[in-house]
Amino acid sequence: MSKINLGIIGGGQLGSMLSVAAKKLDIKTTVYCDDIDAPAQNFCNEFIFGEYNNRNKISEFVNKVDLITYEFENIPYETLNEMNKIKTVLPKPSVNRLIQHRLAEKDFVNKLNIRTTRYVSIEKKSDVDTLKDFLPGILKTTTMGYDGKGQYPIKKIEDLELINIDFSKGYILEKLVKLKKEISVIITRFSNNKFEIYDPIENIHEDQILKYSKIPADISEKILEQSKSWAMQIAEELKYIGTLCVEFFIDRNENLYVNEIAPRVHNSGHLTINAYNVSQFENHIRAVCSLEQIPLKKISNAKMINLIGSQIKPYRQNYKLNDNEFFFDYLKKEIKEKRKMGHITTLL
Ligand code: ADP
Ligand code: MG
Numbered sequence: 001m002s003k004i005n006l007g008i009i010g011g012g013q014l015g016s017m018l019s020v021a022a023k024k025l026d027i028k029t030t031v032y033c034d035d036i037d038a039p040a041q042n043f044c045n046e047f048i049f050g051e052y053n054n055r056n057k058i059s060e061f062v063n064k065v066d067l068i069t070y071e072f073e074n075i076p077y078e079t080l081n082e083m084n085k086i087k088t089v090l091p092k093p094s095v096n097r098l099i100q101h102r103l104a105e106k107d108f109v110n111k112l113n114i115r116t117t118r119y120v121s122i123e124k125k126s127d128v129d130t131l132k133d134f135l136p137g138i139l140k141t142t143t144m145g146y147d148g149k150g151q152y153p154i155k156k157i158e159d160l161e162l163i164n165i166d167f168s169k170g171y172i173l174e175k176l177v178k179l180k181k182e183i184s185v186i187i188t189r190f191s192n193n194k195f196e197i198y199d200p201i202e203n204i205h206e207d208q209i210l211k212y213s214k215i216p217a218d219i220s221e222k223i224l225e226q227s228k229s230w231a232m233q234i235a236e237e238l239k240y241i242g243t244l245c246v247e248f249f250i251d252r253n254e255n256l257y258v259n260e261i262a263p264r265v266h267n268s269g270h271l272t273i274n275a276y277n278v279s280q281f282e283n284h285i286r287a288v289c290s291l292e293q294i295p296l297k298k299i300s301n302a303k304m305i306n307l308i309g310s311q312i313k314p315y316r317q318n319y320k321l322n323d324n325e326f327f328f329d330y331l332k333k334e335i336k337e338k339r340k341m342g343h344i345t346t347l348l
Helices: 013-024 055-064 077-084 093-099 102-111 125-130 157-162 221-237 280-288 309-316
Strands: 005-009 028-033 046-049 067-070 119-122 137-141 151-154 171-175 179-191 194-197 201-206 209-215 242-251 256-262 302-308 325-329 340-347
Touching: 005 013, 005 055, 013 028, 013 280, 028 055, 046 055, 055 077, 067 077, 067 280, 077 093, 093 102, 102 119, 102 171, 102 256, 119 125, 151 157, 179 221, 179 280, 194 221, 221 242, 221 256, 242 280, 302 309, 309 325, 309 340
Parallel strands: 005 028, 005 067, 028 046
Antiparallel strands: 119 171, 137 151, 137 171, 179 194, 179 201, 179 242, 201 209, 209 302, 242 256, 302 340, 325 340
């Protein structure tokens, strides 16, 4: 039988790690990305450069591959939907459309009777007058945000007036949660009631960018059970296939909230590469390619540190790794401020 050729949309670090996991499973990868310098071209079998609305390039990609997945959620729905008419796209395009829109995503979670932060949609200038209840808060664009991009802390109504809000875009205002902790739960769903779920990961953000992750999370049994059960409920309701991450807030009164869902592998799950028998990336490939499901086993506790911007430099030079340390360089061409350049996982 000829090898499966898996198409991956997006060529960043997640696309790279998916390609590495696929290779281990003897699956070919073709990465499609709108960045000519995309790091995943160092790890995949074939790389196609093109914009996400370039019909010719996209059809070249679709014709080459057997099925398609993606490493990030901000792909136009129309693009995924058109691809799905010819080759299966997993997770389903409709799932991506729901989750890439913060308002639709939060409405969906609330319908499942799962708690989120309090939020309000802002579409026009006059909406701003009724917002006192949601302050202090964070204004977020409903689409295209990541790593804190498109977010504005708002303490008082006047702050909103200072920002030049572009009302051609949609926004939500979220009430600020008094955070005690942030955790994430990564789950890979294979089919009805068949999934592998990782234990919650504790996360620390700096400037709204993930900086540290560790397992086990220092949380109560109740929060552990509730977060896993909510993640399962969300994956099941979406009839999701592949790896999904649910980000949670825990407030100072021990209330759990869903912050957001990522319909993809997630940065906080990088430590699963070294700390589990099967990583989140391998599980994603197994699920979308209908390969065998292997029971998950934790090998070790672990922590991960993201190397952001020039923090990567000393590690690229002659940093001596201990036996329990694993350094990943995403091989991004340019070092940029606030850009995730690599990470170090330490087994504990
Ligand atoms: P992104 O899509 O950029 O990851 P998030 O909504 O996850 O956006 O926000 C990034 C980080 O900002 C969160 O992990 C958290 O640390 C902080 N944050 C966002 N919204 C809130 C909120 N309502 N209350 C408290 N902290 C928040
Ligand atoms: Mg987030």
